[in-house]
Amino acid sequence: MTNANTPIIQIRNVYKFFGQLTALNDVCLDIQPGEKVVVIGPSGSGKSTMLRSINRLETVDKGSIIVDGKDVNDPANDINAIRQELGMVFQSFNLFPHRTVIGNLTMAPTRLKKVPKDEAEATALSLLKKVGISDKAHVYPSNLSGGQKQRVAIARALAMQPKIMLFDEPTSALDPEMIGEVLDVMVNLAREGMTMVCVTHEMGFAREVADRIVFMDQGQILEVGTPDHFFTNPEHPRLQKFLEQIL
Amino acid sequence: MTVEKKEIRIAVTDGMLIPSSKDKSFVSAWMISLCIAVGSILFLCITKPKPYYEILKFLPDGILITFEVTIASIIVTIPIGLITGLGRLSKNKTINLIASTYVEIIRGIPLLVQLFFIYFALGEFVQLPDLTAAIIAMSVCYGAYMGEVFRAGIDAIDKGQTEAARSLGFNPRQTMFLVVLPQAWRTILPPVGNEFIALLKDSSLVSILAVSELLRRGREYASVTFEYFEAYLMVALIYLCITLLMSKAVSIMEARLNYYDER
Ligand SMILES: Nc1ncnc2c1ncn2[C@@H]1O[C@H](COP(=O)(O)OP(=O)(O)OP(=O)(O)O)[C@@H](O)[C@H]1O
Numbered sequence: 001m002t003n004a005n006t007p008i009i010q011i012r013n014v015y016k017f018f019g020q021l022t023a024l025n026d027v028c029l030d031i032q033p034g035e036k037v038v039v040i041g042p043s044g045s046g047k048s049t050m051l052r053s054i055n056r057l058e059t060v061d062k063g064s065i066i067v068d069g070k071d072v073n074d075p076a077n078d079i080n081a082i083r084q085e086l087g088m089v090f091q092s093f094n095l096f097p098h099r100t101v102i103g104n105l106t107m108a109p110t111r112l113k114k115v116p117k118d119e120a121e122a123t124a125l126s127l128l129k130k131v132g133i134s135d136k137a138h139v140y141p142s143n144l145s146g147g148q149k150q151r152v153a154i155a156r157a158l159a160m161q162p163k164i165m166l167f168d169e170p171t172s173a174l175d176p177e178m179i180g181e182v183l184d185v186m187v188n189l190a191r192e193g194m195t196m197v198c199v200t201h202e203m204g205f206a207r208e209v210a211d212r213i214v215f216m217d218q219g220q221i222l223e224v225g226t227p228d229h230f231f232t233n234p235e236h237p238r239l240q241k242f243l244e245q246i247l
Numbered sequence: 248m249t250v251e252k253k254e255i256r257i258a259v260t261d262g263m264l265i266p267s268s269k270d271k272s273f274v275s276a277w278m279i280s281l282c283i284a285v286g287s288i289l290f291l292c293i294t295k296p297k298p299y300y301e302i303l304k305f306l307p308d309g310i311l312i313t314f315e316v317t318i319a320s321i322i323v324t325i326p327i328g329l330i331t332g333l334g335r336l337s338k339n340k341t342i343n344l345i346a347s348t349y350v351e352i353i354r355g356i357p358l359l360v361q362l363f364f365i366y367f368a369l370g371e372f373v374q375l376p377d378l379t380a381a382i383i384a385m386s387v388c389y390g391a392y393m394g395e396v397f398r399a400g401i402d403a404i405d406k407g408q409t410e411a412a413r414s415l416g417f418n419p420r421q422t423m424f425l426v427v428l429p430q431a432w433r434t435i436l437p438p439v440g441n442e443f444i445a446l447l448k449d450s451s452l453v454s455i456l457a458v459s460e461l462l463r464r465g466r467e468y469a470s471v472t473f474e475y476f477e478a479y480l481m482v483a484l485i486y487l488c489i490t491l492l493m494s495k496a497v498s499i500m501e502a503r504l505n506y507y508d509e510r
């Protein structure tokens with residue numbers, strides 16, 4: 001159904017209101033399969049809202065969002081099936097504290113995809129190896145450091161073999177010394193060709209990994225471009241100001 | 248060494264003081280109360296077997312009925328409470344309103360009045376054994392209280408847990424049963440245990456409805472021998488023993504549910 005020229009995510013003229021506040025203001029963005037898009041912007045600019053609209057954690061008020069050919073807001077489409085294609089990683093990890101690490105990874109595949117338990121566990125172990133914490137498979141999340149928690153959260157999302165990964169400031173809640181280990185995992189994932197949409201303030205990561213960077217402010221996308229473009233000649237004055245502040 | 252830890256506790260209005268599972272000291276209010284209760288029963292039965300030992304032998308049938316009413320009511324109450332709690336959290340306006348109205352009405356009427364009302368209202372339509380009618384009446388009432396406990400317990404779970412589950416593709420029902428409720432249990436259990444104990448105590452009210460539970464047994468004994476003080480003293484001491492043991496059981500269960508905490 002998808003080929004290289006059909007976007008895997010199409011965000012078309014999307015508006016989202018919270019009461020009087022316009023959180024998303026006519027947002028349009030197409031993302032190609034395999035593309036890595038980094039979203040930046042000041043606090044409250046609507047980055048999370050846009051990301052969360054993609055898997056309908058927020059329902060938009062106007063416009064449409066098509067993921068892999070399916071409109072996420074069309075009641076005829078099974079949103080739970082669409083979400084299985086979209087891995088999501090949160091700032092606050094949101095691991096399930098009542099399940100061990102491996103339990104966190106196998107819960108969705110065994111329940112939702114009817115993967116046999118031993119098969120799901122084997123996959124889980126190889127994913128944990130990939131994110132570098134296979135020795136922690138049988139502990140509860142409360143015994144992990146922040147960086148380890150976030151790597152487990154990434155592995156948990158990957159266990160469903162999603163086509164797209166959404167990251168909402170995955171390193172913002174981490175102590176500085178743990179940011180690197182999480183970014184490494186994300187860089188590796190990018191190298192493997194995963195389609196990724198990342199909200200992040202890690203400009204080094206953006207420069208290294210992003211195919212395109214999106215700058216949002218006050219609910220609008222003000223500028224889209226390659227990292228080169230962003231860091232050498234940003235056009236919009238507000239982007240220039242934003243970059244001055246964070247670089 | 249004590250590490251400061253945020254603990255979600257749901258305020259309760261009735262029941263018992265559940266002893267903290269972390270409190271390892273031997274001398275506690277719980278221990279003293281239990282010693283007083285058990286000691287008094289033993290002392291009275293040994294020093295004055297007549298009437299106290301006679302009373303003690305007369306009461307077990309009533310204790311059994313008390314347990315029967317309590318356990319049956321709890322079993323019926325938990326699903327009612329769960330449904331009411333979920334209803335109170337529902338975004339569906341109608342469901343929410345129905346659940347809230349139920350809670351509001353029940354909370355506004357004294358339990359004894361409700362028992363009379365439900366008991367006799369039921370009697371208008373169906374001929375039920377007294378015991379069954381009493382259990383239904385207790386359940387309808389305690390379902391509302393339990394609903395509040397469930398609501399608070401479910402509400403206390405971080406919204407991020409629901410979002411994580413939903414974004415993996417779980418539907419709302421799976422999210423509730425696999426992610427939210429297993430965690431909510433920990434906050435819900437102490438107040439549920441508390442309601443359980445409160446229910447056991449309130450089951451003494453159904454003595455009014457011709458159900459021969461512990462209190463009524465005591466009265467039946469006294470009405471023959473006129474030893475009212477002695478009979479009610481034994482009844483009180485036995486209630487105290489039971490509720491103390493139950494509160495300990497709840498505290499042990501609570502400690503076991505903390506298995507995934509940081510160590
Ligand atoms: N559930 C909500 N109810 C009301 N207002 C909301 C809600 N969620 C977000 N907002 C508001 O919408 C705007 C956009 O929020 P959003 O979280 O998308 O910003 P953000 O760019 O992710 O910011 P940050 O960098 O702080 O995470 C903000 O002004 C925020 O206060």
Ligand SMILES: [Mg+2]
Pocket residue numbers: 047048049168169
């Ligand atoms: Mg945000």
